Amino acid sequence: MIASSFSNSLVGKPGALAGILALWLSVFLPGCSLTPGMDMKRGSDISDATVPVMKDGKLVKEKVKIVPITADLIIERENARLQDASKLTLPSSEAGPGPYRVGPHDRLQITVWDHPELNDPGGEKILPELAGKVVQDDGTIFYPYVGTVHVADKTVSEIRDLLSEGLSKYFKKVKLDVRVLSFEAHKVAVVGEVKHPGVQSMVDTPLNVAEAISRAGGVTAEADLSHVTLSRGEKLYPINLQALYEQGNNGQNLQLMDGDVLNVPDRYHSKVFVTGEVGRQQALQIHKGKMTLAQALSESNGVDFNTSNTEEIYVIRAGQTKPEIFQLDGESPDAMILAEQFSLQPHDIVFVGTAGVTQWSRVLNQLLPSSFSQVMTRGAFYGF
Incomplete structure (x- = not known):
């Protein structure tokens, strides 16, 4: 009632409206930085908050560097990935299995x-x-x-x-x-997202990963083929069944040995999260082990150009020991090319920042009563 009377009394008095608006701006504008909501620190290459980081075997608090997504970054990361893959020693480099050797219970x-x-x-x-x-x-x-x-x-x-x-x-x-x-002496276990998990006996013909999966009835619809693991003794080997099935990478089709455990995980944890100024905020399932930044934005109905600051598209990678933050400048002409070539990882968070005018509009909606918003609208009509 008071707010309504107050607004009605100011109609037709542009000068009064201007004074009242200036007063409100001087009071509330300094507090805008304290309004709730997710935002990144503009114009800085260091994150605002400190996070746990593993250093020398201990967790310490540090601020995370914000790294621009550029062609140089993508090339550097891809070369490092290929180099790490070439260094990975899989059991396939060992001598292949010979004739079957009899054991207890055979x-x-x-x-x-x-x-x-x-x-x-x-x-x-x-x-x-x-x-x-x-x-x-x-x-x-x-x-x-x-x-x-x-x-x-x-x-x-x-x-x-x-x-x-x-x-x-x-x-x-x-x-x-x-x-x-x-054949009862030598066995392997196939567990996880296969149709018939359990223990399989090894026979006089070599048993490899593909054969073991086939014996288990194949994988289920929820299987994550890109992150299969082989446990042998105290070592754990990653196996990419997706590369074996779709690219014919026989280096992934390892020969199994007595006591091996082959685990096919589910896809539940292979997700990325898209939030901020996008058409639809959601968790996205990584399909067949690969998703790019461009795909994530597209599947979230794209960036909302009416409310977003396209210079501030972030990929936040928490990691277990080394958190990382990457920034894509969407205003750049080659931004979508870079976004398509930037691969996401499970648990990445894609965040699209908010434009300044949108933030101010939301502040007004939170702080000002609807009747005063009407006053400002009328004031705008009168030209102040």
């Missing part, structure tokens, strides 16, 4: 020709799961005439020679054959 079928008494009693009537000789935990089997034989870590040909030598002391012209009925 089931062996031993056939001695012309001597059926040495073979499985009952012959074909024995159930397959009960046939043959099971390798004991200590890596041995017992065989008639030969006795206890250590077969663990030996190939079937080596076992055949060993048994033939033992039986030749009792029989002439021994003809003997050995084969693995059940």
Whole structure:
């Protein structure tokens, strides 16, 4: 009621309106810098706030340098990425797997020709799961005439020679054959976003990453193929299945070994976040392991040119040890080319700054009652 009466009393008095407006500006304008809302420090190459940064194994507080996105930066980052990839030593550089070596719990079928008494009693009537000789935990089997034989870590040909030598002391012209009925000694685990996660037995043919994924029924729709990991002993190796499937990069198709754990993660954490003066603020899923700054802005319905300051397009990369902030000047003619070539990483935050006039408009909307806004509108009509 008071505000309404006050505004009505000033109608037709431009001088009074001008004085009142000047008074309000002098009171509230200095406080604009304190109004809530996200903003970056203009005209500075250092962030306003201090953040935790890892240095010499310890977390310390520092301000983050704001790095302009330029062609030189993109070239430098891409060359560093390629150099790091070339330095990465994957298990594929090691000697490939040789013939299958028998281990505990494997089931062996031993056939001695012309001597059926040495073979499985009952012959074909024995159930397959009960046939043959099971390798004991200590890596041995017992065989008639030969006795206890250590077969663990030996190939079937080596076992055949060993048994033939033992039986030749009792029989002439021994003809003997050995084969693995059940492979139980060497196993790998395939976990994560596959249709049938679990443990897989290794057989007498080499098992690689692609085969193991296929045995597990393939990946699910939520799988992140770009960040698969192989755990071997105390080491963790990154594997890019996307590059294997789409680019034929066989360097990613590693041969698996006993005890390996292959983990296919989900895509849930592979997101970037777009906020600020864009058409739609949202979290975006990184598709097939790659998203550029231009794609992120486009999928967010672009930059709002009515309210944004296109000189202030930021990529905030928190990181675990080294936070980074990058700035793209959208006013530059080559800005969109640079944006298309600047690759984002999971958890990046894309922030588009607000134009000064938009900030001032929002301050007025927050601080001034609607009736006084009407006064200013009328004052504008009268020309002050």
